Amino acid sequence: MSEDGARRESSETDDQQLAAVVAKPRSQVAIESLRAEGVYDDTRSITEWTADSVAVPVTAPPQETQFREVVRQVGERRLRTLDDHLRERGWSDEEIAAAPSSWAVLGSVVLVDIGDSPRPAEVGEALLALHGEAETVLARHGISGEHREPSVEVIAGDGDTETVHTEHGTRYAMDLAEVMFSPGNKAERARMGDIVVADERVLDMFAGIGYFTLPMARAGAQVTAVERNPTAFRFLVENVMLNDVDERVHPYRADCRDVVPGFAEDGRADRVVMGYYEASAPRADDSRAPPDASHEYLDSALDALAPGGVLHMHEATPDALVFDRPIERLEAAATEAGRDVEILDTQRVKEYSEGVAHVVVDARVQ
Template sequence: MLSFDVIGDIAIIKCFPILLKQKNISIDIFAKILEKNKHIKTVLCQKGGINGEYRLGNLEWVFGEQKTDTVHKEYGCKFYVDLNHVYFSPRLSFERMRIAQETKNGEKILNMFGGVGSFSIMISRYVSISKIYSIDINPKAIQYALKNIKLNKINNKIVSIMGDARYITMTHLSNKVDRVLMPLPLKSFEYLIYAVRALKKRGMIHYYDFVHSTKSEDPIEKVTQKVSINLCKQGIDHGIKFARNIRSIGPNWHQIVLDIKIK
């Protein structure tokens, strides 16, 4: 069985070289995807993993309408994305709703790696928050975040800021927020100290990480230890309130989330 992600009306399959070589077989498979899923208009192939600072996939059009932009709907929110220019994953949909449910009315929030606004918009739609600062270093992500804020009719609550989360946090957001989101596993560990700085005296950090673990190791325990040792070394009193293995991202590789309460 060929597995694929669906973003709006675009299906994205991981491209195995054999599929590309045997062109007739691949066309047949792509046609079947469209036939079985009437709402899908385009099939794109993702060659390799997600790469670079902006976390983009190397996508190639293979079937249907030639386009890379679409509107993805999730829990009543709409996200307009162009997958050639911005990151988006439908696999984080449960996580977005989970964070929205954790958030309390009146909170100020920092989303250090906001992308097209997916977490920020979901939270704003379901909770009466005070403000979310949604930072991203990719100018296109900010452009799409602004479009999505309008599309979802969310006024004033989300402040989109283009730049490096470390710099913006240190210059403008120290001791300002109740909750920090860090949905960039590759940089979360390095940026954790800045997330702590952004918090008022107490607060919650949603920390995402990738971890490799053998069969005898517990991936959640591994990330918990790494983070706790780091925070303890810096004298930061904390507790891990929740942890979850979000998904497998390759053989023995996992994406983990920790909800860290800073005391």
């Protein structure tokens, strides 16, 4: 329905080009809602309407999505692909072949692995033309450091790296120049919201900005969310309030190994989520462990988990060792703790890097 109670509609023929005008900050939410209504027209471009609004193309006036007004959008049909936009800019077929093949729109920011593409600034401008709701394009160069901090570069747009991304109804506020967000984990985030039971007790050992915490809490779980990166923790707290789950999320800025003893004394968790890739690495005294390998997290997870509880263990695993290595590590840790493991499911989440997969193992621990 119209935000201001007044809808401006044209009475012209059905071949008119309609657009719903929405505020820029909520454009992604509106697009998701319009898609759900079945009226979003993805054959036309989203265009700026005023300084603080965009015109989102629709096939009919929305009935469920909030908007300011419905207008007749005059303009050319959308150039459907990045290749189209680059070709219009005079790029050769060889240059286009080196252009990025994938990217993600996160709120008002386009996040792209630029690779060896020529003229990154032109790629950025083309992506802004392709995604009218976006205002900044960031080239992603990798993740490093103890706090898993991203290395990014603004290649087009106004340079604002703070945004709010909406995914399956969950809202994530973040600064993509300071905290990581993996678009490839979208299905796994949604799965965690589907898999929990209302009021069950969950420990999210590496909560970040709330990647898994938020969908689980929105589904009714009581989540203890632990994050030691101060910037990520700030966004975690903000996102808890943004999603109205403050009564179901208990955030701690700490090392999860320091939280587990008190948590276990207060009654163990029905479910533990280990979303950090290196959390199952061998102990530091194991010669096979890389110099910076995290250790003892798996032991802490088992200490926190109630008998019959479920553990979700994420790992970056060489393709040749999927799923054998993470299962072997889990079973070895459980045996040492005097516990039995039943593997419930395995998931290949995404490609982590060349020859390495991001996987997750779901296990019941007795």
